[in-house]
Amino acid sequence: MGIRDLGYKRYEGALLPHRSRYRVLIRRALSLAWASGLTKTTIILGMFPPVICGVYIFLKHQAMQQEVVQYLAHRAQVQLDDPGSLVFTCIYWCQIWFAFVLSLLVAAPAISEDVRTGAFQFYFARPVARSHYLVGKVAPAAILVAIVTLAPALLLALLRVGLAQSGEEAWRSTSWLVGTLAYGPIYALVLTLPAVALSSLGRRSGSLQGLWAVGFFLSWLLGEGVAAGADLPYVALLSIPTDLRLVGQLLYGIEPAYDLPWYLPSLVLAGLVVGSAYVLVRRLGRVEVFS
Amino acid sequence: MLLEIQGVDKFYSAQVHALRDVSLSLPEGSIGLLGPNGAGKSTLLKILLGLLPPTGGSVQVMGFDATTRSLDLRQKVGYMPEQECYVAGLDAVEMCTYAGELCGLPTKEARERAHAVLAFVGLEDKRYMKVQTYSTGQKQRVKLAQALVHDPELLLLDEPTNGLDPRGREEMLTLIRQLPERRSCSIILSSHLLPDVEAVCDSAILLNEGQVMYSGLIADMRGEERDTYEVRVKDGAEQLAEALQKAGCEASMHDGALWVHLPPDTDPDLIFSRALEAEIQVRHLSPLKQTLESAFVRLLEQQEES
Numbered sequence: 392m393g394i395r396d397l398g399y400k401r402y403e404g405a406l407l408p409h410r411s412r413y414r415v416l417i418r419r420a421l422s423l424a425w426a427s428g429l430t431k432t433t434i435i436l437g438m439f440p441p442v443i444c445g446v447y448i449f450l451k452h453q454a455m456q457q458e459v460v461q462y463l464a465h466r467a468q469v470q471l472d473d474p475g476s477l478v479f480t481c482i483y484w485c486q487i488w489f490a491f492v493l494s495l496l497v498a499a500p501a502i503s504e505d506v507r508t509g510a511f512q513f514y515f516a517r518p519v520a521r522s523h524y525l526v527g528k529v530a531p532a533a534i535l536v537a538i539v540t541l542a543p544a545l546l547l548a549l550l551r552v553g554l555a556q557s558g559e560e561a562w563r564s565t566s567w568l569v570g571t572l573a574y575g576p577i578y579a580l581v582l583t584l585p586a587v588a589l590s591s592l593g594r595r596s597g598s599l600q601g602l603w604a605v606g607f608f609l610s611w612l613l614g615e616g617v618a619a620g621a622d623l624p625y626v627a628l629l630s631i632p633t634d635l636r637l638v639g640q641l642l643y644g645i646e647p648a649y650d651l652p653w654y655l656p657s658l659v660l661a662g663l664v665v666g667s668a669y670v671l672v673r674r675l676g677r678v679e680v681f682s
Numbered sequence: 683m684l685l686e687i688q689g690v691d692k693f694y695s696a697q698v699h700a701l702r703d704v705s706l707s708l709p710e711g712s713i714g715l716l717g718p719n720g721a722g723k724s725t726l727l728k729i730l731l732g733l734l735p736p737t738g739g740s741v742q743v744m745g746f747d748a749t750t751r752s753l754d755l756r757q758k759v760g761y762m763p764e765q766e767c768y769v770a771g772l773d774a775v776e777m778c779t780y781a782g783e784l785c786g787l788p789t790k791e792a793r794e795r796a797h798a799v800l801a802f803v804g805l806e807d808k809r810y811m812k813v814q815t816y817s818t819g820q821k822q823r824v825k826l827a828q829a830l831v832h833d834p835e836l837l838l839l840d841e842p843t844n845g846l847d848p849r850g851r852e853e854m855l856t857l858i859r860q861l862p863e864r865r866s867c868s869i870i871l872s873s874h875l876l877p878d879v880e881a882v883c884d885s886a887i888l889l890n891e892g893q894v895m896y897s898g899l900i901a902d903m904r905g906e907e908r909d910t911y912e913v914r915v916k917d918g919a920e921q922l923a924e925a926l927q928k929a930g931c932e933a934s935m936h937d938g939a940l941w942v943h944l945p946p947d948t949d950p951d952l953i954f955s956r957a958l959e960a961e962i963q964v965r966h967l968s969p970l971k972q973t974l975e976s977a978f979v980r981l982l983e984q985q986e987e988s
């Protein structure tokens with residue numbers, strides 16, 4: 392082994408403060424995620440529904456009176472006069488699939504991969520606090536989910552505000568903007584925090600990803616199925632996607648799918664997020680850095 | 683002082699007492715951390731890195747309190763773990779750059795130093811390969827590189843020669859041996875391989891059952907057996923042994939050499955005079971030095987007896 396110092400000189404400059412670790416961890420996680428073809432494809436495909444929706448809103452505005460548009464809208468059973476509903480339909484029914492795939496690819500293996508490769512020692516033998524690490528795992532996944540949910544919904548809401556022809560219409564459109572600003576972060580947290588918490592429970596990323604997928608879709612299927620079949624609306628609260636949908640409908644001012652007290656789905660989602668955060672903090676607090 | 687540890691105890695539970703009243707003080711240099719499995723070496727390393735708070739006592743590493751200023755401390759420490767350790771999806775340059783950034787180096791500086799440190803450990807040709815595709819020896823070198831990239835003042839090495847073939851082991855030890863001089867850093871080398879510690883370190887901490895059995899210079903630990911000499915002769919070693927025993931010495935054969943223990947206040951010239959009388963040619967005579975291994979065993983036996 393040759394020993395070559397390449398004119399080695401000790402670093403004498405200033406070191407960055409400890410808070411810079413958040414930025415370093417998030418940036419590196421995002422670049423690693425972007426390096427994956429699947430993640431890249433999901434994000435690119437996730438741009439199509441909002442673009443189509445945006446084009447539709449624009450055309451509708453430009454040619455509101457045209458019979459052909461009215462005819463198409465009638466056939467598609469879309470309420471032309473309610474773009475808020477359209478934005479919600481796009482962000483929920485279309486984007487949830489892309490958001491879920493991203494949470495599956497990025498959030499569900501976030502910590503288990505580090506356990507498998509021994510990277511815990513890489514991080515925690517450095518000036519990286521558990522809070523840095525935690526944020527460095529949750530934030531990149533949440534950002535990616537927000538790219539396919541919050542960002543397009545915001546652009547659609549802004550488009551609607553921009554196209555408003557009167558002050559009253561602009562004010563009404565602003566409420567969708569506020570709804571989107573509240574809904575986007577909730578959406579991102581609900582789809583990432585439980586998945587990251589799950590990933591802290593083991594070292595087999597594939598199994599944990601499977602578990603996250605099964606939990607997500609089974610709760611959806613059972614919750615909605617039993618609620619609709621047996622007319623037990625409270626069972627729908629067991630489904631994460633249904634809770635998200637009910638909270639979204641509340642924020643966008645749309646009539647809810649189930650006749651339930653308005654605060655219940657929010658409470659369930661808050662419980663899920665807080666519970667996941669608790670699991671993460673507990674697991675990282677007790678992690679055995681050196682086996 | 684590099685390490686100042688006072689009365690450190692560590693309980694994992696009521697039954698598991700990992701460290702017992704550990705007190706030691708060692709200056710900068712190369713320090714070996716020795717001890718059988720379960721002696722408390724890993725626990726002490728965790729405490730030195732500030733990852734594990736001691737149940738009692740105080741730990742100062744390079745002047746930093748390891749409990750209250752662990753982040754500041756870890757900025758000045760490099761750690762090479764024993765187990766496999768890499769970030770999936772990164773090549774060696776990216777991993778070392780990332781390591782530097784996490785220690786507070788600006789990105790550009792971290793990247794430049796990553797290239798330099800990979801050249802230093804002999805990986806410059808393979809630096810753009812994903813770390814997970816490396817052989818065991820290459821992974822060991824990357825682990826050393828990532829521990830060195832931010833110019834640590836103290837380097838903690840946990841079994842650095844694990845899994846290496848004899849040539850790789852020798853190369854790794856050569857590299858480590860040169861670090862204090864070339865990189866101005868102190869080393870704490872935790873190993874169960876006594877020859878590794880002997881080859882690299884000046885001082886040692888010897889742990890057994892959570893207690894410090896010895897801390898100080900290896901030369902002092904190995905010591906010289908006072909009044910005991912190793913003698914090599916051309917022919918007639920047994921005859922000389924007999925002659926020396928008649929003169930009141932203890933003499934015994936060890937691997938072709940004669941170990942002679944003189945009575946108190948006896949001049950070693952006695953060996954030459956008896957050899958001359960017996961017409962035996964003495965080719966070598968030196969005070970007997972213990973190997974680190976024999977010193978280690980002796981200290982363990984002493985502890986068991988006490």
